[in-house]
Amino acid sequence: MGRRSDHSREELQSLIVEATLDLVKEHGAEKVTARQIAQAVGYTPGTLYSVFINLQDIFLHVNELGLSTLFEQCAKAMSAQTEPFAAIRSLGIAYLEFATNNTHQFDLMFARADSPSEEAPAAIQTRIRSMFDLIEEQLRILNPDATTAQVKLGARALWSGVHGTATLRLSDQLYLDRSSSDSDVVDMLVNNFLRSWQHR
Amino acid sequence: MGRRSDHSREELQSLIVEATLDLVKEHGAEKVTARQIAQAVGYTPGTLYSVFINLQDIFLHVNELGLSTLFEQCAKAMSAQTEPFAAIRSLGIAYLEFATNNTHQFDLMFARADSPSEEAPAAIQTRIRSMFDLIEEQLRILNPDATTAQVKLGARALWSGVHGTATLRLSDQLYLDRSSSDSDVVDMLVNNFLRSWQHR
DNA sequence: GCAAAAATTGAACATCGTTCATTAATTTTT
């Protein structure tokens, strides 16, 4: 078979990315093969390489998507709150919920990999900046006297805490006792951090 | 060639694990192949499977080693401090130092994987317990009135923070600005957390 | 309708993890 053109280049691109996301969600990234993706979109493996550089390149675009929805869910959870304290807490919970409800996807999102394309990382960086902005905004409200550097540092520290909670939660091995719930850990972390932050 | 017996079973086992660790440190786990490991220890790939179940099984034993040294380095850094506050700070710095100095190894250690053997995870859990104990001990000193549950939760929260800092540091993508140093983030996190913890 | 361009294929390549019958060395038994 030769040229078909049932889909434009961009259509095919997002078709592949979405099919890959589905496969990742179901089986985990390690088990997803080029041939599987190709079959899912109704093409042959070779076609993938006319639209993307690599399998890794495809995964990068999947992560772009993942970061977007993670950001949206966090932003939505925050917007439901009026107080900065509660807002940050909600962000943490939302973050953890995403991680536990989309285990495989989250794993892929933060698994390190040397990136083959230049476009994807840029798009990804933008999305991460948005996450930071979300936190920095609240930290500023909570303590207007803090310098910009302090706010940036604080946001990174807070996010690191939330992210670490999610990460450790996912490495099942690490969870010896099932006693502590996600929200308990986030509460402990966020409350203690913010209480000091407020009175710094 | 047939039987050689230059090494006992256990010798061969630790030979393989150490060779694998070297390869992981240099090239990253994804690039390490069974054939490479076999060549490094002077055997053929088949031999690996008479000593371990899997490549994954080998990696698990590598991680056992990794967690041991991580723990030792943290414990050592802590023991140099007398004050609990400084002790926990030192632990955080040591943790981050290990992560940045052993990027590939750290990646492997906390990359999730369904474990094929039953022995390794048990050994790994023991080592993780030790890490928790280290933190819990200091938290208890810092606030003797805290309940056991609170101490456990606090330790998990703190470790999550440190771990998250390390994790995010490693996903280069995430670091848009190189302004904040590792120790700054840890300071921000640990100081704010512990200040509240003390006066809870 | 025809030539040029573009899209898709499918066969091929090297490499991967893993298995297992075969072989060679060592122990054990006689």
Added chain:
DNA sequence: AAAAATTAATGAACGATGTTCAATTTTTGC
């Protein structure tokens, strides 16, 4: 000391992987 049994290690093979690319077919522009 020879034969038998056991163990260690091999290496060839299998199926599956990511990736490449000449060949083929369809669309497009003239």
